[in-house]
Amino acid sequence: xxxxxxxxxxxxxxxxxxxxxxxxxxxxxxxxxxxxxxxxxxxxxxxxxxxxxxxxxxxxxxxxxxxxxxxxxxxxxxxxxxxxxxxxxxxxxxxxxxxxxxxxxxxxxxxxxxxxxxxxxxxxxxxxxxxxxxxxxxxxxxxxxxxxxxxxxxxxxxxxxxxxxxxxxxxxxxxxxxxxxxxxxxxxxxxxxxxxxxxxxxxxxxxxxxxxxxxxxxxxxxxxxxxxxxxxxxxxxxxxxxxxxxxxxxxxxxxxxxxxxxxxxxxxxxxxxxxxxxxxxxxxxxxxxxxxxxxxxxxxxxxxxxxxxxxxxxxxxxxxxxxxxxxxxxxxxxxxxxxxxxxxxxxxxxxxxxxxxxxxxxxxxxxxxxxxxxxxxxxxxxxxxxxxxxxxxxxxxxxxxxxxxxxxxxxxxxx
Amino acid sequence: xxxxxxxxxxxxxxxxxxxxxxxxxxxxxxxxxxxxxxxxxxxxxxxxxxxxxxxxxxxxxxxxxxxxxxxxxxxxxxxxxxxxxxxxxxxxxxxxxxxxxxxxxxxxxxxxxxxxxxxxxxxxxxxxxxxxxxxxxxxxxxxxxxxxxxxxxxxxxxxxxxxxxxxxxxxxxxxxxxxxxxxxxxxxxxxxxxxxxxxxxxxxxxxxxxxxxxxxxxxxxxxxxxxxxxxxxxxxxxxxxxxxxxxxxxxxxxxxxxxxxxxxxxxxxxxxxxxxxxxxxxxxxxxxxxxxxxxxxxxxxxxxxxxxxxxxxxxxxxxxxxxxxxxxxxxxxxxxxxxxxxxxxxxxxxxxxxxxxxxxxxxxxxxxxxxxxxxxxxxxxxxxxxxxxxxxxxxxxxxxxxxxxxxxxxxxxxx
Numbered sequence: 073x074x075x076x077x078x079x080x081x082x083x084x085x086x087x088x089x090x091x092x093x094x095x096x097x098x099x100x101x102x103x104x105x106x107x108x109x110x111x112x113x114x115x116x117x118x119x120x121x122x123x124x125x126x127x128x129x130x131x132x133x134x135x136x137x138x139x140x141x142x143x144x145x146x147x148x149x150x151x152x153x154x155x156x157x158x159x160x161x162x163x164x165x166x167x168x169x170x171x172x173x174x175x176x177x178x179x180x181x182x183x184x185x186x187x188x189x190x191x192x193x194x195x196x197x198x199x200x201x202x203x204x205x206x207x208x209x210x211x212x213x214x215x216x217x218x219x220x221x222x223x224x225x226x227x228x229x230x231x232x233x234x235x236x237x238x239x240x241x242x243x244x245x246x247x248x249x250x251x252x253x254x255x256x257x258x259x260x261x262x263x264x265x266x267x268x269x270x271x272x273x274x275x276x277x278x279x280x281x282x283x284x285x286x287x288x289x290x291x292x293x294x295x296x297x298x299x300x301x302x303x304x305x306x307x308x309x310x311x312x313x314x315x316x317x318x319x320x321x322x323x324x325x326x327x328x329x330x331x332x333x334x335x336x337x338x339x340x341x342x343x344x345x346x347x348x349x350x351x352x353x354x355x356x357x358x359x360x361x362x363x364x365x366x367x368x369x370x371x372x373x374x375x376x377x378x379x380x381x382x383x384x385x386x387x388x389x390x391x392x393x394x395x396x397x398x399x400x401x402x403x404x405x406x407x408x409x410x411x412x413x414x415x416x417x418x419x420x421x422x423x424x425x426x427x428x429x430x431x432x433x434x435x436x437x438x439x440x441x442x443x444x445x446x447x448x449x450x451x452x453x454x455x456x457x458x459x460x461x462x463x464x465x466x467x468x469x470x471x472x473x474x475x476x477x478x479x480x481x482x483x484x485x486x487x
Numbered sequence: 488x489x490x491x492x493x494x495x496x497x498x499x500x501x502x503x504x505x506x507x508x509x510x511x512x513x514x515x516x517x518x519x520x521x522x523x524x525x526x527x528x529x530x531x532x533x534x535x536x537x538x539x540x541x542x543x544x545x546x547x548x549x550x551x552x553x554x555x556x557x558x559x560x561x562x563x564x565x566x567x568x569x570x571x572x573x574x575x576x577x578x579x580x581x582x583x584x585x586x587x588x589x590x591x592x593x594x595x596x597x598x599x600x601x602x603x604x605x606x607x608x609x610x611x612x613x614x615x616x617x618x619x620x621x622x623x624x625x626x627x628x629x630x631x632x633x634x635x636x637x638x639x640x641x642x643x644x645x646x647x648x649x650x651x652x653x654x655x656x657x658x659x660x661x662x663x664x665x666x667x668x669x670x671x672x673x674x675x676x677x678x679x680x681x682x683x684x685x686x687x688x689x690x691x692x693x694x695x696x697x698x699x700x701x702x703x704x705x706x707x708x709x710x711x712x713x714x715x716x717x718x719x720x721x722x723x724x725x726x727x728x729x730x731x732x733x734x735x736x737x738x739x740x741x742x743x744x745x746x747x748x749x750x751x752x753x754x755x756x757x758x759x760x761x762x763x764x765x766x767x768x769x770x771x772x773x774x775x776x777x778x779x780x781x782x783x784x785x786x787x788x789x790x791x792x793x794x795x796x797x798x799x800x801x802x803x804x805x806x807x808x809x810x811x812x813x814x815x816x817x818x819x820x821x822x823x824x825x826x827x828x829x830x831x832x833x834x835x836x837x838x839x840x841x842x843x844x845x846x847x848x849x850x851x852x853x854x855x856x857x858x859x860x861x862x863x864x865x866x867x868x869x870x871x872x873x874x875x876x877x878x879x880x881x882x883x884x885x886x887x888x889x890x891x892x893x894x895x896x897x898x899x900x901x902x
Contacts, residue, residue: 088859088860088861089859089860089861089862090859091859095859095862097861118879122900122901123885123888124881124885124888124889124892125885125887125888125889125890125891125892125897126888126892126897126898126899126900127892127897127898127899127900128899128900128901129899129900129901129902130901130902131901131902132900132901133901142900142901143900146900146901149901149902303902329902425859427859428895430895430899431899432892432895433888433889433892433897434861434892455861456861456862456863456877459861459863459876459877459878459879460864460875460877464879464880465878465879465880465881
């Protein structure tokens with residue numbers, strides 16, 4: 073039987089030792105029998121997702137761990153988010169992450185999330201915005217679509233566009249909406265900034281008089297009368313995992329950003345009911361979906377966001393709890409996948425410190441279990457124990473090659 | 488309180504096991520309670536300053552450990568030495584390390600150091616040399632300045648110069664002074680060689696009849712009647728540490744070369760009375776200066792040359808002694824800095840073998856102590872013990888990113 077691989081990435085699961093945990097990390101404190109079993113029966117190591125000391129984003133780290141060099145293929149978050157929402161972003165398009173927001177008459181932001189507007193209202197407003205005409209730019213089209221609550225994406229399609237433009241989102245309430253500016257001296261950047269500024273103005277004109285907002289005002293809800301946009305990005309032309317390794321692959325992830333990364337890698341996206349990308353996700357449903365996906369795929373990526381959410385909240389105990397839920401997913405996988413023909417790897421995409429509440433540049437632990445891996449002496453999964461493992465210290469971009477090497481899918485160089 | 492970092496680099500402190508020390512290294516034999524404390528409370532590893540097996544210079548290794556890729560920014564030792572002596576070297580200038588030397592009438596070198604000429608004599612002669620006119624090259628100016636004893640620097644300022652020129656210094660007594668030659672086919676290299684050859688000839692004419700040398704001859708001292716030059720270099724345009732990491736930084740080093748490296752990195756140079764860059768330096772004065780410098784800097788580099796001097800002399804016991812003095816510096820720092828907010832790192836810039844008396848390509852040990860580093864199981868600082876540490880094996884260029892990552896000064900890549 074052809075060997076398969078599952079890679080479980082727990083977002084931001086790695087941490088630094090915390091005083092409140094007696095200078096242990098949440099991962100070191102968590103009860104995690106499955107991770108320890110993978111470590112004890114597998115080969116361990118530490119990974120610099122990007123490079124030592126450099127704090128990765130989840131996008132760049134996941135690209136690297138799928139075998140892509142983010143310094144070459146990463147072109148901004150906006151396009152990945154839009155892709156992850158199921159939109160089409162072509163090479164040359166420029167995509168933005170957007171928020172429905174509430175502004176006053178001077179365009180000062182009163183609520184960056186328009187009271188976390190309900191999906192129904194946002195959908196109605198989005199369909200109105202999609203009808204806006206860009207008369208000044210007949211060669212340009214756009215796609216605007218809402219996602220969960222206040223979140224949305226905007227894609228500009230057309231020739232001569234650039235991602236080198238600033239955000240209109242001032243990133244905090246009480247500040248005025250920003251003019252989008254060209255970040256370099258190119259005509260393309262100036263043109264893109266002008267197009268998006270025009271669009272933002274038109275959107276505001278449409279939104280401020282829309283009956284949906286009149287109704288919201290009557291109900292005492294903040295009006296969603298402006299769109300804020302940020303993180304201009306586009307997509308790279310890059311080979312799919314099928315092209316690179318000749319494999320069928322699938323992704324089980326709830327957050328748009330990771331779904332977008334997996335889409336550009338040509339992976340199938342598997343929707344799992346109850347998977348939310350939050351602390352209240354259905355962990356077991358994702359584990360079950362992963363085992364099922366093994367039937368028709370060589371490689372399955374499972375991404376869990378909850379560990380990172382807890383870290384950004386600075387809540388070490390919540391992080392321990394999320395880590396233990398991740399461990400239960402791995403238990404399920406070990407019990408239900410055919411482990412004689414499955415390589416199972418667990419890692420984090422980056423360190424998130426529960427003290428600084430930021431992504432940090434410290435390496436992340438990794439363990440790979442499977443038939444004939446060079447099992448080492450590490451018996452516990454953790455940031456420090458894995459540093460003693462047989463993989464030593466590798467780069468994010470090496471992980472996929474190692475897994476594909478175990479599956480016999482990497483190409484020989486030389487003869 | 489904002490975290491700070493001190494990096495102590497003991498030049499050439501790493502070694503290979505020596506038969507005379509029962510196949511231990513000087514570092515393994517030395518009594519070094521402070522280094523062991525840093526190792527025991529910190530995270531350890533080994534560093535390839537440049538790359539495995541490649542013997543680094545102190546200049547390239549220090550550039551790397553400050554986060555610069557020496558393969559990109561290193562443009563020869565001459566310019567760094569001149570900068571370290573406080574001279575101005577601009578991009579496009581070509582600078583040389585020089586010696587006052589004694590030659591016979593056939594330009595055969597009798598003493599490459601002119602009897603280690605006293606500073607006073609060298610200063611008088613230098614001021615004469617600075618008055619030489621380069622009539623043939625009206626667009627060229629030069630700066631000549633003596634440093635300690637026979638050491639000096641020459642900087643050629645002007646258009647169309649090149650560092651691709653050979654040395655006039657034959658590197659040993661009994662050999663004739665060399666003509667400087669172009670090392671590539673460019674006009675710039677030919678022109679630079681011609682300019683410096685002209686200057687060397689003019690210098691010889693001035694020196695051989697100078698009253699200072701007449702007086703030296705009367706006192707039975709070797710006449711400083713020629714200048715030897717070597718190591719043509721220029722400076723790179725490179726971002727300062729302030730540009731790269733947004734930090735204030737300072738350097739405590741006595742030797743010109745390291746001071747020059749720190750100057751190109753935009754660091755403040757702190758002069759310490761009694762710091763000599765020799766075995767007879769005031770170690771404790773440098774440690775005190777380092778702790779003081781922490782008040783107004785985010786990052787302080789402390790460099791000690793003595794360990795390398797002893798290695799080049801092939802004197803393992805002197806090296807052990809110098810290592811123990813370095814350890815006392817670290818003791819002072821641990822006792823007097825606020826260790827709750829200071830990351831303290833110790834390493835060597837390269838291995839110098841007390842047997843071969845050369846820089847060698849073996850990695851160097853490193854230990855980093857501080858608040859929430861991932862403390863590992865290493866309890867002794869040494870070339871072999873640190874290889875078992877939690878940092879595993881890193882490159883020189885990674886060290887600064889790791890330290891700046893701990894200070895929260897590295898920029899996130901991605902989102």
